[in-house]
Amino acid sequence: MKKLTLFASAFLLSLGSYAQQALWGGTNLVSPQINEDKTVTFRIHAPKASKVEIEGDFLPPTKVDTPFGPQDIPSRAPFKEGKNGVWEYTSSVLPSELYSYSLYVNDLKMPDPNNVYQNRDIATMTNIFLIGGGQADNYMVQEVPHGTVAKVWYSSPGLGMEARRMTVYTPAGYESSKKKYPVLYLLHGAGGDENAWTELGRAAQILDNLIAQGKAEPMIVVMPNGNGAQEAAPGEAPNSMVKPSFMNPKTMDGAIEKAFPDVMKYIEKNYRVYTDKNHRAIAGLSMGGFHSLYISAYYPNKFGYVGLFSAATSKQVNKGVTSDVYENLEDKLAVQFKNAPKLYWIGIGKTDFLYKDNMDFRKILDNNGYKYTYMETDGGHIWKNWRIYLTEFVPLLFK
Amino acid sequence: MKKLTLFASAFLLSLGSYAQQALWGGTNLVSPQINEDKTVTFRIHAPKASKVEIEGDFLPPTKVDTPFGPQDIPSRAPFKEGKNGVWEYTSSVLPSELYSYSLYVNDLKMPDPNNVYQNRDIATMTNIFLIGGGQADNYMVQEVPHGTVAKVWYSSPGLGMEARRMTVYTPAGYESSKKKYPVLYLLHGAGGDENAWTELGRAAQILDNLIAQGKAEPMIVVMPNGNGAQEAAPGEAPNSMVKPSFMNPKTMDGAIEKAFPDVMKYIEKNYRVYTDKNHRAIAGLSMGGFHSLYISAYYPNKFGYVGLFSAATSKQVNKGVTSDVYENLEDKLAVQFKNAPKLYWIGIGKTDFLYKDNMDFRKILDNNGYKYTYMETDGGHIWKNWRIYLTEFVPLLFK
Numbered sequence: 195m196k197k198l199t200l201f202a203s204a205f206l207l208s209l210g211s212y213a214q215q216a217l218w219g220g221t222n223l224v225s226p227q228i229n230e231d232k233t234v235t236f237r238i239h240a241p242k243a244s245k246v247e248i249e250g251d252f253l254p255p256t257k258v259d260t261p262f263g264p265q266d267i268p269s270r271a272p273f274k275e276g277k278n279g280v281w282e283y284t285s286s287v288l289p290s291e292l293y294s295y296s297l298y299v300n301d302l303k304m305p306d307p308n309n310v311y312q313n314r315d316i317a318t319m320t321n322i323f324l325i326g327g328g329q330a331d332n333y334m335v336q337e338v339p340h341g342t343v344a345k346v347w348y349s350s351p352g353l354g355m356e357a358r359r360m361t362v363y364t365p366a367g368y369e370s371s372k373k374k375y376p377v378l379y380l381l382h383g384a385g386g387d388e389n390a391w392t393e394l395g396r397a398a399q400i401l402d403n404l405i406a407q408g409k410a411e412p413m414i415v416v417m418p419n420g421n422g423a424q425e426a427a428p429g430e431a432p433n434s435m436v437k438p439s440f441m442n443p444k445t446m447d448g449a450i451e452k453a454f455p456d457v458m459k460y461i462e463k464n465y466r467v468y469t470d471k472n473h474r475a476i477a478g479l480s481m482g483g484f485h486s487l488y489i490s491a492y493y494p495n496k497f498g499y500v501g502l503f504s505a506a507t508s509k510q511v512n513k514g515v516t517s518d519v520y521e522n523l524e525d526k527l528a529v530q531f532k533n534a535p536k537l538y539w540i541g542i543g544k545t546d547f548l549y550k551d552n553m554d555f556r557k558i559l560d561n562n563g564y565k566y567t568y569m570e571t572d573g574g575h576i577w578k579n580w581r582i583y584l585t586e587f588v589p590l591l592f593k
Numbered sequence: 594m595k596k597l598t599l600f601a602s603a604f605l606l607s608l609g610s611y612a613q614q615a616l617w618g619g620t621n622l623v624s625p626q627i628n629e630d631k632t633v634t635f636r637i638h639a640p641k642a643s644k645v646e647i648e649g650d651f652l653p654p655t656k657v658d659t660p661f662g663p664q665d666i667p668s669r670a671p672f673k674e675g676k677n678g679v680w681e682y683t684s685s686v687l688p689s690e691l692y693s694y695s696l697y698v699n700d701l702k703m704p705d706p707n708n709v710y711q712n713r714d715i716a717t718m719t720n721i722f723l724i725g726g727g728q729a730d731n732y733m734v735q736e737v738p739h740g741t742v743a744k745v746w747y748s749s750p751g752l753g754m755e756a757r758r759m760t761v762y763t764p765a766g767y768e769s770s771k772k773k774y775p776v777l778y779l780l781h782g783a784g785g786d787e788n789a790w791t792e793l794g795r796a797a798q799i800l801d802n803l804i805a806q807g808k809a810e811p812m813i814v815v816m817p818n819g820n821g822a823q824e825a826a827p828g829e830a831p832n833s834m835v836k837p838s839f840m841n842p843k844t845m846d847g848a849i850e851k852a853f854p855d856v857m858k859y860i861e862k863n864y865r866v867y868t869d870k871n872h873r874a875i876a877g878l879s880m881g882g883f884h885s886l887y888i889s890a891y892y893p894n895k896f897g898y899v900g901l902f903s904a905a906t907s908k909q910v911n912k913g914v915t916s917d918v919y920e921n922l923e924d925k926l927a928v929q930f931k932n933a934p935k936l937y938w939i940g941i942g943k944t945d946f947l948y949k950d951n952m953d954f955r956k957i958l959d960n961n962g963y964k965y966t967y968m969e970t971d972g973g974h975i976w977k978n979w980r981i982y983l984t985e986f987v988p989l990l991f992k
Contacts, residue, residue: 311828
């Protein structure tokens with residue numbers, strides 16, 4: 195080990211016992227280690243454990259039958275104990291993707307202590323890693339110009355709230371240019387918030403990379419919070435440091451959709467953006483797809499581009515709710531498609547529990563001769579698909 | 594339990610087994626639970642464990658003797674096993690603070706699986722919680738106007754890098770106003786990065802709250818990355834998803850200090866800011882205090898306000914380095930204090946390993962009759978002190 199300066203030694207001491215151990219001791223392991231052949235080795239120092247397993251979305255999933263059709267759930271693989279209490283597991287060769295995993299030590303779930311890279315999905319933390327050389331190159335930070343990601347607060351009279359938080363991506367060059375930009379409004383799903391698309395969805399990396407490659411137009415991406423009773427993501431609003439939930443109030447009662455112009459008003463006042471339909475897109479995943487569908491139908495001449503990613507499409511999902519936002523959808527679509535969007539885009543996974551819902555919605559579009567672009571992928575209701583859909587959708591915008 | 598809609602049920606299924614268990618099953622515990630009397634109860638579902646402990650900075654620390662004087666290291670307290678495999682621990686009554694903790698299950702360190710709120714300090718993840726009713730009210734998100742926090746990229750010819758990332762806080766009202774603002778440059782310590790002050794340091798909350806109370810002037814706070822070889826925080830630059838280190842190259846070799854005008858140039862070009870000395874402050878913790886000292890001495894007429902928080906002050910800390918940034922400090926201070934900063938502020942903890950270093954530096958100031966403000970606190974080289982120092986320092990600026 196290299197000799198430390200006096201400052202470094204003293205500084206280390208000040209970190210307390212664990213940090214020193216982490217930096218120097220038995221737990222100073224590399225995990226995950228992405229090997230040259232694109233297998234991945236995971237390690238943990240757990241000398242007292244009798245069983246260590248890994249659960250990850252790179253393992254062949256377990257198929258389970260549910261009332262909503264077959265669903266994939268993650269399965270586990272065993273670590274082997276080696277020397278000095280270090281357990282190890284090496285995966286098979288993995289295709290390029292962003293992967294998630296957790297460890298189980300004596301059946302207790304925990305993160306990989308040597309991997310500080312985690313995503314929060316609602317109340318679940320999982321470690322992540324990326325394998326390059328393919329699809330995930332879009333999700334990785336590359337040597338390209340980077341956009342700015344800002345957490346801004348806007349006022350929403352429509353929701354009766356003075357301050358709501360959203361994430362705004364402005365592309366590289368925005369600050370130094372004087373030109374106007376088009377805007378994509380990008381909405382999260384149930385249990386998500388204004389952080390979901392930049393964290394789980396890698397939206398900033400996807401936009402940086404597609405723009406740098408000339409595949410996408412430079413655009414502003416606005417990621418608001420779609421939970422109508424929330425000011426901001428858990429921990430970012432007063433008294434909100436509680437366990438995040440996927441059941442938030444005021445998400446599918448018409449309020450978010452009706453109040454959407456508050457979001458647009460803030461953006462159009464504070465950013466250099468075009469304000470016409472053909473420079474405005476809206477897309478979302480799951481509940482955010484539901485919002486995108488009903489917002490673009492309720493405000494039929496506002497969005498030239500609409501993207502429904504694994505969207506809940508039927509108002510069956512919020513049975514019992516009465517709102518004019520959801521009434522007479524077919525009449526609204528007739529108005530919307532009279533002056534049709536340049537792009538109406540639908541993406542869904544073959545095993546998604548909303549697959550049939552999407553088929554029913556497509557029938558409405560087909561029966562009326564409304565044009566749309568359709569993409570079907572493997573897999574279910576998962577972030578892997580939403581990152582793919584964003585990567586496919588964004589290059590089609592504002593052309 | 595309330596009856597779930599069809600959508601909610603299907604959605605839950607799609608989350609996979611763990612998430613469902615987390616939301617519904619045995620691990621759906623509240624932890625930490627801040628009780629009315631300001632004790633805190635921690636819980637974990639660990640039916641197979643034979644020992645569960647907590648390590649936290651709210652426990653009486655263990656004193657250890659080191660070559661650098663006595664240092665506090667965290668100690669642990671035992672959980673008790675209750676029904677159904679749920680272990681529990683309740684703290685004593687805690688004063689208002691931001692606290693950090695980790696769990697140990699059969700001696701293996703892990704986070705509290707029911708608490709998604711974590712801070713990363715170099716390569717160590719710890720759970721956090723806040724107790725209000727005192728000092729930590731400054732650190733909590735309150736019902737006040739919030740500033741914008743942006744991650745922006747600037748170019749640094751001085752470091753030979755096209756893109757480096759920094760965090761910029763603009764106060765509430767910045768977007769809608771036309772006036773100019775003063776700027777505080779706020780620097781992190783060794784092992785930190787451009788995220789440290791907003792995450793561990795709660796800088797956005799501190800600024801929001803002090804400004805809303807009328808205690809601080811509205812100001813822009815710029816938090817650059819002080820590791821000269823780094824484009825951005827680990828994970829935010831190409832090929833950087835590795836275990837973060839506290840030993841980064843090019844941190845104390847003069848390069849960061851010399852290239853500092855690159856940071857200022859970007860800010861002064863892209864934000865509505867005053868560009869005179871009396872509207873410009875610089876402060877930092879530990880290595881960032883060292884940077885603040887030497888930047889403000891090397892560019893002696895640029896900063897009207899200087900803050901050294903637990904600063905490394907002596908160039909002993911980077912022995913062997915030759916840079917004109919560090920030569921003839923007393924001569925440089927003579928120039929700097931000829932047209933003295935409005936405020937030269939020093940804060941240090943009584944048990945900090947840099948206490949003596951700071952005493953030596955104060956002697957230089959005292960011997961020359963250079964005025965400064967001095968604050969001494971309990972404790973050592975810890976974020977608790979740096980949050981306190983920021984809270985004390987910011988109200989003194991730009992008055």
